[in-house]
Amino acid sequence: MSDPRHMKRAITLARRGEGKVEPNPMVGCVLVRDGKVLGEGWHRVFGGPHAEIEALRAAAKAGPDVRGCDAYVSLEPCCHHGKTPPCTEALIDAGVARVLVGVADPFAQVAGRGIAALRDAGVQVEVGIEHEAASDLIAPFARRVTAGRPWVIAKWAQPLDGRIATATGQSRWISNDASRRQVHQLRARVDAVMVGVGTVIADDPQLTARDVRRLRVARRVVVDPSLRIPLDATLLRSLDAGHGGGPVMIATAQDAIDAHAATVSRLQARCCRCAGGRRRACLISSRCWRICRAVTMRRTCWSRAVRNC
Numbered sequence: 001m002s003d004p005r006h007m008k009r010a011i012t013l014a015r016r017g018e019g020k021v022e023p024n025p026m027v028g029c030v031l032v033r034d035g036k037v038l039g040e041g042w043h044r045v046f047g048g049p050h051a052e053i054e055a056l057r058a059a060a061k062a063g064p065d066v067r068g069c070d071a072y073v074s075l076e077p078c079c080h081h082g083k084t085p086p087c088t089e090a091l092i093d094a095g096v097a098r099v100l101v102g103v104a105d106p107f108a109q110v111a112g113r114g115i116a117a118l119r120d121a122g123v124q125v126e127v128g129i130e131h132e133a134a135s136d137l138i139a140p141f142a143r144r145v146t147a148g149r150p151w152v153i154a155k156w157a158q159p160l161d162g163r164i165a166t167a168t169g170q171s172r173w174i175s176n177d178a179s180r181r182q183v184h185q186l187r188a189r190v191d192a193v194m195v196g197v198g199t200v201i202a203d204d205p206q207l208t209a210r211d212v213r214r215l216r217v218a219r220r221v222v223v224d225p226s227l228r229i230p231l232d233a234t235l236l237r238s239l240d241a242g243h244g245g246g247p248v249m250i251a252t253a254q255d256a257i258d259a260h261a262a263t264v265s266r267l268q269a270r271c272c273r274c275a276g277g278r279r280r281a282c283l284i285s286s287r288c289w290r291i292c293r294a295v296t297m298r299r300t301c302w303s304r305a306v307r308n309c
């Protein structure tokens, strides 16, 4: 019989990789025999060993033979040669008797083949243990591999009456220190932070992650179809090295670029300033939607998008 406690533990372990494994999914693994945990592991960093390999290594280090044990894995083990060898082979070679899977992998190169490979080798497989929590864990990854779209987190501060501002627009800081800290933690682990130009004009934000541990530096994207961004906006001024802000992308329309040549050249003069040899900001035209689809992709993909636009 499967024990949901072990799958919950695998999911908890998986979350330790948040902000470090993307665009891979977060995955956790617990090896159990007769109710005793023999090894635990999680996918720690993009390109690094998968959770199953980490758990097998942890068990080997601690000494117990894992032959005949159960493996609780939050996501279907991979069966393809990616950056690492297939986890199905490692589990089979280790003599694992049963694999309990949280959710099947939606990635086309796996999509049930990992489960089939295990069963073909005589390993018992159960799928769907703590299915909802395991699915939540991989939601951004699933969105990317099934729809080719980014996972978007919408954020706003709202009081109980459901409004977000007074009629005069003068109200500020209905959020508090705790909620603002959450916002900075979010900014510290995503690939991009996007606002409309109205927010830049009204609030003049930096859109940086401050006073939290930064797992990655988010691109700052301003959706500005009419090119109204003030040239002295803080986020443009913070392009200079030392402010900790990521590159800025201004998504605008070709019409606006044609109509505001002076603004464009002044923005380009600022945008083309380089820090550390990399272009720090970029003016992109209506092709932006193609580029925005890359939001959940690796930073290198973003760099490529910046270079190509």
Ligand SMILES: [Zn+2]
Pocket: 050, 051, 052, 077, 078, 079, 085, 086, 087, 088
């Ligand atoms: Zn794997």
